[in-house]
Amino acid sequence: MANIQEIARLAGVSTATVSRVINKHGYVSDLTRQKVLGIIEELDYVPNANAISLKKGETRQIGIITISFSPIIINFVRAFTLFAEKNGFIITLFITNGEPEKELIALEMLKRKQLDAIVCLIRSNEWDVIESYARYGPIVIWQRLQNKNLPSVFMEQFHAYWTGLEYLHSKGYRKILSIYPMSKGLNTKERIRAHSEFVKKHNLMAYSFPHFEDKTLVRDGEKLAKWWVSQEVRPDAIFCANDEVAAGLMTALRRLGFSIPGDLGIMGFDNTEVAHLLDITTIDYPIDQQAENAFIILHNKLNNIKNKLNTLTYRLVERRST
Amino acid sequence: MANIQEIARLAGVSTATVSRVINKHGYVSDLTRQKVLGIIEELDYVPNANAISLKKGETRQIGIITISFSPIIINFVRAFTLFAEKNGFIITLFITNGEPEKELIALEMLKRKQLDAIVCLIRSNEWDVIESYARYGPIVIWQRLQNKNLPSVFMEQFHAYWTGLEYLHSKGYRKILSIYPMSKGLNTKERIRAHSEFVKKHNLMAYSFPHFEDKTLVRDGEKLAKWWVSQEVRPDAIFCANDEVAAGLMTALRRLGFSIPGDLGIMGFDNTEVAHLLDITTIDYPIDQQAENAFIILHNKLNNIKNKLNTLTYRLVERRST
Known part of the structure; x- marks a missing residue:
């Protein structure tokens, strides 16, 4: 491949001039610029961008x-x-x-x-x-x-999650199960804290359900539906980790003949497209x-x-x- | 930042030796390697990978x-x-x-x-x-x-699309509307060709509907639902450009009180997650x-x-x- 020295030699100019033309930086007369560009064109010279970024440092x-x-x-x-x-x-x-x-x-x-x-x-x-x-x-x-x-x-998820829980309470739900996302995440910790304070505030301690964490997929929601059906005392609302879990839960229960929200209130998180499609109440996340x-x-x-x-x-x- | 010359000087070896150590290529005695690596560590030397790829050409x-x-x-x-x-x-x-x-x-x-x-x-x-x-x-x-x-x-989409159309025919649908994806695409041309041959084969020319192209989004399906409702002679099945259009169409019609597949058969394409969620018949695409x-x-x-x-x-x- 042609290099900058060869171009300089053929154009009868210095390599610094060729460099100024290539990098569009610094003064070069129109005549010289045309000459250099003509030779670059002729040789099909491609400036190696890795070399360029070496110099510019970005x-x-x-x-x-x-x-x-x-x-x-x-x-x-x-x-x-x-x-x-x-x-x-x-x-x-x-x-x-x-x-x-x-x-x-x-x-x-x-x-x-x-x-x-x-x-x-x-x-x-x-x-x-x-x-x-x-x-x-x-x-x-x-x-x-x-x-x-x-x-x-x-x-900060505490307040948003709290708002969701208070909304469910205002709709009459009392046996609310929270499904949490990634167990290592600090968002999960904040949601757990919000749920726990909410339960205390409204004195809902009587309704305790197993702890579900690391549930983020449609199929997690589908498994959750099976669990819900099998319970003697069922939650009356489930606040899901995200809209995908809510969608899996909702569609699986409807397939089994249950009515949403008649038999169970379902709430998602994130307001992604599936929440719109399936008419799922959710928390909008300004992503x-x-x-x-x-x-x-x-x-x-x-x-x-x-x-x-x-x-x-x-x-x-x-x-x-x- | 330290450079290879400085490392060579401090280690008392040639720059070629330093290069062999950095690139893990070519013989260097264990003692020399340890010495060079020690100095690299000490100087916190970072080999610039753009310089490396200049040499290797990849x-x-x-x-x-x-x-x-x-x-x-x-x-x-x-x-x-x-x-x-x-x-x-x-x-x-x-x-x-x-x-x-x-x-x-x-x-x-x-x-x-x-x-x-x-x-x-x-x-x-x-x-x-x-x-x-x-x-x-x-x-x-x-x-x-x-x-x-x-x-x-x-x-090749012709055969797959044809299979979908023949399936709809076998289920008793006769007024089938096809909704096509991107108008410039050759896939669209193949689907149009399949639809046209299918209509001829089964003598379904009596049922002609407007031509819909460039429909690939959930909201396209939702608009299509409004169009369908407004028609005097409605298609009895719609073969959608993809699952998202099918999902938008299906959920919008259900919101309006129509039954799927009772009032309209809906078919998607691609077999993405939304087709699974909403129980949409589709063509699986081995993506x-x-x-x-x-x-x-x-x-x-x-x-x-x-x-x-x-x-x-x-x-x-x-x-x-x-």
């Missing part, structure tokens, strides 16, 4: 790390990618399947300057491992964490604005600026499942 | 181009990413929103050796533009195209195996090998919407 690539694709994560990735692309960045996607080594590939790329920044949605390594890479480039995280090296776009905040945080850090973040607020969406 | 990055995220595309991206990661590649994602310039960013990265290969799911540029980049690295496409420079993993084929084609080209592709077959999944 790749304009941001990595997104996640364990898997759930509807809410897909919405985040879609929104973040559009914001990043609008600002001239491209997205590298790492689906780790929960394997720490795969996550380390992304973190090592940040260290080696192959990525400018990282968004970590669901992690696979311990936090201190991830934090140890923060000195190589900005890392923003989705989950709840108090750590000055790892800024997070998490939303697009959250994704934009993640981008703003990284962009601010990379450019040493202070653009303002969106204010994120939950919203109860009442539909026909409660 | 980045082990594959770009995926799509216009947007639909459930079937998400399933493709997920499956492809897992295959690629298992083989030591990482995925860069380009959501073009239909803007040709965004697609060109990916194609230019292939040209500049920042990507080893590209999977183009839904294109935004004309085919000849995309083809002109095929000489810089392998490009595999999802859509139907006969072009030796652009191998495709497309599946995981198709994604694996896309990876095998690229991998074969990059390594000049000939691993065998999966045989892809459609399958009718009968559920309760017909």
